[in-house]
Amino acid sequence: MIEQLNTKEGEALMPITIFVTRDFEHMSEVAADIVKKNIIRILLKKKEIVLGLATGNSPTGLYKHLAKAANGGEFDSGRIRSFNLDEYVGLPGENIQQRVMHPESYCYFMIQEFFGFLRKKFIETSVPYGTLIDQKQLIKELKAYPEDWEELSRDAGRSIVIKAKPASKYLAWIKTTILDGYARKIRRTGGIDLQIIGVGGRGHVGFHESGIPFKNSKVLLVKLDDNTVVNAVADGHFPSEKEAPRHAVSMGAELVYQAGTVVLLANGERKVRPVAESLLGEVTSDVPISYGQLYAKRGGNLVYVLDKIAAGELLACKDVLKKKKIEIKAV
Numbered sequence: 001m002i003e004q005l006n007t008k009e010g011e012a013l014m015p016i017t018i019f020v021t022r023d024f025e026h027m028s029e030v031a032a033d034i035v036k037k038n039i040i041r042i043l044l045k046k047k048e049i050v051l052g053l054a055t056g057n058s059p060t061g062l063y064k065h066l067a068k069a070a071n072g073g074e075f076d077s078g079r080i081r082s083f084n085l086d087e088y089v090g091l092p093g094e095n096i097q098q099r100v101m102h103p104e105s106y107c108y109f110m111i112q113e114f115f116g117f118l119r120k121k122f123i124e125t126s127v128p129y130g131t132l133i134d135q136k137q138l139i140k141e142l143k144a145y146p147e148d149w150e151e152l153s154r155d156a157g158r159s160i161v162i163k164a165k166p167a168s169k170y171l172a173w174i175k176t177t178i179l180d181g182y183a184r185k186i187r188r189t190g191g192i193d194l195q196i197i198g199v200g201g202r203g204h205v206g207f208h209e210s211g212i213p214f215k216n217s218k219v220l221l222v223k224l225d226d227n228t229v230v231n232a233v234a235d236g237h238f239p240s241e242k243e244a245p246r247h248a249v250s251m252g253a254e255l256v257y258q259a260g261t262v263v264l265l266a267n268g269e270r271k272v273r274p275v276a277e278s279l280l281g282e283v284t285s286d287v288p289i290s291y292g293q294l295y296a297k298r299g300g301n302l303v304y305v306l307d308k309i310a311a312g313e314l315l316a317c318k319d320v321l322k323k324k325k326i327e328i329k330a331v
């Protein structure tokens with residue numbers, strides 16, 4: 001059984017809406033417009049807004065439009081707090097500072113693709129504390145203390161669940177400070193108002209990989225799926241699989257889909273299947289973004305912004321979508 005979602009109060013019950021756009025640029029414009037309107041609307045009611053942010057190519061165009069809108073005075077970026085979805089563990093670098101400043105760290109990415117463009121900075125930005133973990137020590141401790149943890153998954157990507165009161169001090173610190181600490185920090189702000197997500201290779205969200213159960217998926221320590229590592233190399237992020245990180249810290253689906261609104265972006269051929277499966281198929285941890293169906297059923301506001309390639313299979317199944325009360329809009 002999946003836990004009841006705490007969607008934010010005051011959000012109207014809405015069906016899932018799919019916007020089909022021409023291409024990446026158009027997808028970015030349409031998504032930016034949706035996000036901007038939400039920010040403006042929420043800032044009329046609240047002093048601050050909490051955004052959930054993603055990395056990857058998908059949201060980069062959206063971020064440029066948002067920064068431009070903020071710099072042009074359309075909304076006050078000084079009233080925004082943000083939380084990112086995930087961060088690698090195991091980036092090359094001999095210490096924490098080196099790992100944070102590695103050009104493939106998600107901290108670096110966010111400054112390069114978004115935060116750096118803002119004239120008025122956000123109140124605070126948080127990225128999961130993955131770079132604080134030393135991957136070598138993590139592997140050593142996992143080996144030395146097999147009783148302290150268990151792996152959860154039906155597939156190649158695994159969630160490493162550290163038990164309560166582990167004997168290893170290092171694993172205890174990871175559990176309390178790195179994992180639970182991030183969830184606690186989000187909770188203290190009152191939760192995420194609007195979450196932006198992309199789609200990973202097999203329909204994963206953040207680094208909540210295929211096969212990782214939904215239950216208790218708040219902030220996860222993940223052993224990455226080989227498919228994710230292969231994609232990271234294919235996309236040019238790391239020169240070889242050997243040099244690519246093998247672990248990550250990530251918000252899990254359960255936490256991602258607690259936001260008031262979730263805006264999912266996907267473009268291109270690689271996204272056709274996961275996007276289609278997420279809405280046409282069953283809710284299954286094999287396709288973590290399929291959790292969105294439950295989220296919408298429980299009152300969450302779910303918006304897909306796709307290009308026409310990624311939307312291909314959904315467009316061919318309009319009738320099935322209609323039965324599921326999912327609205328598809330060509331813009």
Ligand code: GLP
Nearest residue numbers: 056057058198199200205206207
């Ligand atoms: C990685 C990230 C995901 C992201 C995915 C797709 O797996 N951890 O959060 O959604 O890549 O990235 P892209 O948008 O480049 O296709």
